[in-house]
Amino acid sequence: MTASPRILMPQVPVLVAGLRGSVLLETDGECLRLSPSQAAQRARSDMPLVCHGPAVAARLRIDRFDRYDILELFAFVRPARFCLPTPRGVAEALGLLTPLAPEDEAETLRVACRRLLEDLSAGLAVASARRVAEVRGLAWMMARGGWNWGAPVLAALGVEGEGGRGIAAIRVWERLPEWNESAPEPPAGSLPVAPAEARARLAAMLGEGAEQRSGQADYASAVSQAFLPRDDAGEPHLVLAEAGTGTGKTLGYIAPASLWAERNGAPVWISTHTRNLQRQLDVELDRLYPDPVEKARKVVIRKGRENYVCLLNYEEFALRDNVRAAVAVGLVARWIGSTRDGDMVGGDFPGWLVDLLGRGSTLGLTDRRGECVFSACFHYRKCFIERAVRRARRADIVVANHALVMIQAALGGLDDGAVPTRLVFDEGHHVFDVADSAFSMHLTGLEGVEMRRWLLGPEGDGGRSRARGLSRRAEDLVGGSEEAALALDQALAAARLLPGPGWVQRLSVEEPQGPAEIFLAQVRRQVMARSEAPDSAYSLETATQPPVEGLAVAAQQLAAALVGLEQPLQVLAKALAALLDDEAAELDSSTRSRIEGICRGIQRRVVMPLGGWKNMLATLAGAPEAAEASQDTAKNEADPVVYPDRYVDWLAVERIEGREVDIGLHRHWLDPSFPFARAVMAPAHGVVITSATLRDGSGEPEADWRAAERRIGGSHLSSAPLRAAVTSPFDYPASTRVLIVTDVRKDDMDQVAAAYRELFLAAGGGGLGLFTAISRLREVHRRIGGPLEDAGLPLLAQHVDAMDTATLVDIFRAEQESCLLGTDAMRDGVDVPGRSLRLIVFDRVPWPRPDILHRARRDCFGGRFYDDRITRLRLKQAFGRLVRRADDHGVFVLLDPMMPSRLFGAFPKGVIPERVGLAEAVRRTAAFLFRQG
Incomplete structure (x- = not known):
């Protein structure tokens, strides 16, 4: 039955865990400092209020423990809403004062708990009767399944006894709108976009009074050449455009792309490598479509089917496991009822919910194995995936990712057989590697x-x-x-x-x-x-x-x-x-x-x-x-590469931490840009491939362009691509320093860890540590986490913290004193402007791994010069994380005395790497960053 809503706070302590020590806020207000062992004991025995239980357990080095997790409450009260999974993040999301010390964080979690329960209770007054019944039914079902938050949530909702009974509440699929089929879209037109028109559209997007960047306008003008009509089948207009960081290339290619789409009645597909950039593009497109209703019609985010929740999977999971997995069933139901597009990976589904609920109860609900029954599914007319496919047909801009575009091309077309005629590949330096994966066997x-x-x-x-x-x-x-x-x-x-x-x-x-x-x-x-x-x-x-x-x-x-x-x-x-x-x-x-x-x-x-x-x-x-x-032996006479063999085969036993997980025969293309050119570029009419790091900086401009063309497949087309390069407007010699430490033995982990510790301390946080091996990352984390915590510098680490990579980056971006350790995914997938990233420390020169596949490509593409090219690009990409806007400053440190001078071309013109000892590197880092900030 229903009753008057009331706030029933859990009578449990609040625990904030650290690597060295923890803080426990007792129910009577007393705040205790605990050792790791004491904190672990209280965590197991007291069912404390925490923020991100798996991360707390990892820090205390214990198994999962029973707790009140503030994030579960947040996900129930504010579904499909963003929140960093830290006390500071919760405070910011709820408009509370930012906590400055662990004791403040503990008090913040208690205040946040009350605020969320109050918000839930207040929402009853403005929600429809049906909505109130649904929320109460879910809360009752979750409480019956043992949800620790059950009693406080039911009290806030005014539910007593069995009054909230209503298993129908989990049938969220019944309340979703259906998509409508529309007539087939006519073929795309072929009207061009002139350079002057691209410049005008760019100026309109920037608005009056905006800073005029001539390089950005020149870039938009060059990119517009990809939107000319094609003259010969199989020969797209290919524009290879390098745009230095700060150029504003995103708006630069959106300008001609949006004009062409409007003029020709067909979408332009913009492909990125990372989901993070997909989100950034979505935000940038607000400039073109400030009206959310118009933007929803004009812009569609497309990903592979494995990114979207499958309603049939959810129905079977919910009806089968609504008691055993009540918390997951209820929180996912709340999200499904509020999500914009059903995207569970990088969309509005909080990444930390995967950590809290487990992959099987979250990402396991997507269509991961291609088992869709299509129209035989009861939810076909409400399917998020089918809705996205249909919206993409009528959109002007489709924001996809390289993997989706290439895999669909490799398989012979998109989900509905549509093949876009205009493509823009941002983060184009990843094209080779993604093609290598997409076209492998x-x-x-x-x-x-x-x-x-x-x-x-x-x-x-x-x-x-x-x-x-x-x-x-x-x-x-x-x-x-x-x-x-x-x-x-x-x-x-x-x-x-x-x-x-x-x-x-x-x-x-x-x-x-x-x-x-x-x-x-x-x-x-x-x-x-x-x-x-x-x-x-x-x-x-x-x-x-x-x-x-x-x-x-x-x-x-x-x-x-x-x-x-x-x-x-x-x-x-x-x-x-x-x-x-x-x-x-x-x-x-x-x-x-x-x-x-x-x-x-x-x-x-x-x-x-x-x-x-x-x-x-x-x-x-x-x-x-x-x-x-059975082999496709098609040849391209314009291909200058002499192939000793088109494929590279090898046998492998895959292991994870010593455990065998897979065995088999592998085949990769020796040059994966060839199938990319044939399957993706040749059918298109116009293609833009753009990045800040297309050329590697060997010192020979023409050789660098040829290498870039070969790496993205331009050399496999009979007509030469249009080359365009716009330099960065940033003053790198004034805003950055590059130091090569000469007296740290890279095989001595005590010395390596000490170097990271002292450099991070000298920078006062804001340090990104990059590693070429996970084992080295973990060893450094084990040694320096405590000392950094003592200095008030939180240390985050990929492969250590029980959080997904995107969440770690979000925390690092938000908390300027934090430091982050990561591997390849962090090298060029991190966009952290401002003081949150002011120091990059690389443990060693990132040479290519000398495996069978690399050896074959090395022999084919230039031997040592091929190794150098790849390594320069990796260094260039890592350095590119350091300065993201004009007022950024930072130091790049390489802990490898064997860094050869021939790789110095990875850094911008005028930035001269200096070889110094560790003590001098620490002194210069502190002096430079202190002077700048």
């Missing part, structure tokens, strides 16, 4: 397990999995065709040749089952026999040739078995496709879409990989004629 145990699961559905899990096999997706469609039904049965029977549950354990005891596991066992045998350190905790790899005895035969037998899987699937796909013609008059649009989706899934998820696997096996077994029969 892997015949491994995990890949086989995924294919088997897609075909058969869950096996031996007691019905706990939400996976759906091909039979469930297609059986009602094949009932009228005996041929199709037989083909489906044959395919499902043949799928059992793929690795099954428990395959890793069987291979470890040399008891493989079936041709796929027998092949993997032989792969493992060769890797272990030929690796220099088979007992290492790290992953192992070895060349494919010559194969050990038995491997070639196992490859031939597996290839033959794969044919038995491929053939019935092709028959099934052909039979389903025939329905589109035979029953054209009877099929509704949703059923047609479903059939097309299943056929597309069979082709992309099974038939295409099987073709690649058979080719790889034929090559391994020494059957070149078979390999050539």
Whole structure:
């Protein structure tokens, strides 16, 4: 029943944990300083109020403990709203005073608890009766499932006893709006955008009185050349544009792109590498579309299907686990009812909820394995993914990411078959690496397990999995065709040749089952026999040739078995496709879409990989004629690279912390820019590839341009790209220093850690520590976390703190005294303007890892010069994090006395690296940053 709302505060202490010591605020107001062991004991026994329980547990070095987590309450009261998962972040989100000391943070959490409960109670007065009933029903269900916040939340909502009963509240899918189908969009026009028009649109976006940057206008003018009509099929207008940091390249390419989209009635796809830049682009587009309603119509953020919540997955999870996983069910329901677009990865779903609730209860609800049943799904007309696909058809600007664009190209088109004619690739220096991943092929145990699961559905899990096999997706469609039904049965029977549950354990005891596991066992045998350190905790790899005895035969037998899987699937796909013609008059649009989706899934998820696997096996077994029969041997006479072979194959055993997780045969393109040029650029009419770091700075401008063109695939097109370069407006010689420390032994972790500690202390925080290995990062963190905490400098660390990388960066950006340790993801994926980032310390020169793939490319693309080019680009990207706006200042320190002077071109003109001892580096860092700030 309902009653008067009241504020019922949890009568528990508040715990703020540190590496050296913690603060506990008792219920009577007494504040205690505790040692790590004392804090761990109180955490286990007192069910304290904390902020981000997993991170607290990690700092106290204990397992998960029972607690009141303020973030769970925040997610319930303010779903789909941003909040940093720290006491300061909570304070800022709620408009409270910023806490300055751990004692203040503890008090802030208590105040925040009351504020959230008051906000929840006050919301009853303005919400509709239906909305109030839904919130009360969810809260009651969560309380019944054991949610610690249940009693305080129910009291704030005015619920007593069983008055909140209402399992219907979790059926949030019933309250979502449906999307509407619209007529097909006409073909895009071909009207050009003149350079002067691009400049005018840019000026309009900047507004009157805005700072005029001639470089930005020149950049927009150059980029407009990609929006000219194409003259010859397969020959897009390609613009290769390097724009130094601070140029304003984002608005520079949005100007001509938006004009072209408006004029020609078709979207321009802007592709980025990171989700962070997708968010930044979304914000920048506010300048073009200040009206949120218009912007929602004109701009669409597109990601892969695995980023969006699947409503069918959520329904099955909620109805099955609403008691056992009540907290996750309720918090995800609150988010689904409030989200803008259903994006769980980088959208408005808080990343810290994954840490709190677990991946299975959050990201596990996305369509990760391509198991969508399309129109057979009860939620098809409300699906977030389908809504995004349809919105993208009618948008002016589609903000995507490199992986989505390339994988869709590799698979033969976007979700709905649409292929954009105009593309902008921002962060273009990542094109090579993303293409390397998108166009590669892997015949491994995990890949086989995924294919088997897609075909058969869950096996031996007691019905706990939400996976759906091909039979469930297609059986009602094949009932009228005996041929199709037989083909489906044959395919499902043949799928059992793929690795099954428990395959890793069987291979470890040399008891493989079936041709796929027998092949993997032989792969493992060769890797272990030929690796220099088979007992290492790290992953192992070895060349494919010559194969050990038995491997070639196992490859031939597996290839033959794969044919038995491929053939019935092709028959099934052909039979389903025939329905589109035979029953054209009877099929509704949703059923047609479903059939097309299943056929597309069979082709992309099974038939295409099987073709690649058979080719790889034929090559391994020494059957070149078979390999050539299934290999695309298309040549491009304009390609200046002489290929000793188009592909690089190798065998590998993948390990994580000493545990074997995957085994198999791998194939990558020697030059992945070739399939990128053919599959992505050639079909387009205009392409812009832009970055602040396209050229590596070898000292030879023409050689640098040629290397950049080759790396992004421009050399595989018959017409030369338009080159454009706009220098940064920043005064780097005045605003930065580059120091190379000469007296720290990089193999002595005590010395390395001491260097990081003293440099971070000298900077007073704002330090980003970059590492070439996770193990080195963890060792430094273990040694310096305490001393930095004592000095009031919080230390964050990737691979240590129980938080996702994006959340760590958000905290680092918000808290100027904090320091952050990270690996490659931090090197060029961090955008932190201002004093929050004023020092970068790199543990060593980031040379390429000398694996089999790199060795092959090194031999093909210039030997030592190729190594230098990659390393200069990495240093250039890392240095580029340091100055993001005109008033930024910073110091870049490299703890590697072996840094060669030929790599100095990684730094801007006029910035001269200096070789100094550690003591001098510390002194100069403090003096420079103190003088500047």
